[in-house]
Amino acid sequence: MEYTQLGRTGLKVGRLVLGTMNFGPQTDEATSHAIMDTALDAGLNFFDTANVYGQTAGKGRTEEIIGSWFAKDPSHRDKVVLATKMYGNMAEDAPAWPNHDKLSALNIRRAVEGSLKRLGTDRIDVYQFHHVDRSTPFxxxxxxxxxxxxxxxxxxxxxSNFPGYKIAQANETAARRGMVGLVSEQCHYNLFERRAEMEVIPAAQEYGLGVIPWSPLGGGLLGGVIRKEVQGGRRAGGRTAERLADPKERARIQAYEDLLDKHGVDPGETALAWLLTRPGVTGPIIGPRTPEQLTGALRALDLELGEELLAGLDEIFPGPGPAPEAFAW
Structure with a gap:
């Protein structure tokens, strides 16, 4: 496993981030533990979660599953860089009371205590704000x-999900207080969604933040979705199916899969490997539902993309270009 430094911290993290959103709703506790075992054995040491993850299994359930994994072998805790997020309402069956969500000082305190209890740990290595709170000053x-x-x-x-100007605002405020400020940003970034290249990633690079892209496979669109459909595999649903129903979008995905067939590479692994070539990226977040999916994602670390393939990907999924040049008429 190749390790890199997370932003301006001294933390050394693997080039992929284990996302745990599926733990609980789609992946049972025993399988979740097996995925974390496999990840750690492979050298993948950066685990990402959030207090609201669990959803249908109950908010906080994902953190509880990670906590029970730590409890089975307490030595795991010091081997893992643990990140969680807060912002959303943690009430199970009722609307949020005032100060039970977002980034007020009261809710930050409440949320930390809840996460520490569920995770069964005395510290959170990277504590992340899940969204911008426009009503609470930095x-x-x-x-x-x-x-x-x-x-x-x-x-x-x-x-997480901060625009470039909010990254700047947050870190300038922190600097006036003599604090380190934000050390990482989780942004929506993949071949389909490259707007982060305009402002978010340049701001992160300017302020020394690690960039941790989420949805690296574009909700499954970049994972060989048409190939799986033709082969009679699991059919896409939700927003992925809606995108596939658009003739222009389907043509782009087909061109993508045809290009990768020409080069003899796997779509999902290529999408991850492409992100690893992007300036400023620490590591994309993968969200395996099974140990086998994790093993497949790890293969992306050894995949080298040639210039011809990279140029072909840019042709199918052109980026926005750098600011301010890309703003010119």
């Missing part, structure tokens, strides 16, 4: 974070 957010760092309950703070 001065208040950083005051709450500073207290938690002083208490040893979190080590670093990160963001």
């Amino acid at each position: 001065e208040e957010i950083w005051q709450a974070v500073d207290v938690l760092i002083q208490q040893g309950k979190i080590l670093y703070a990160g963001s």
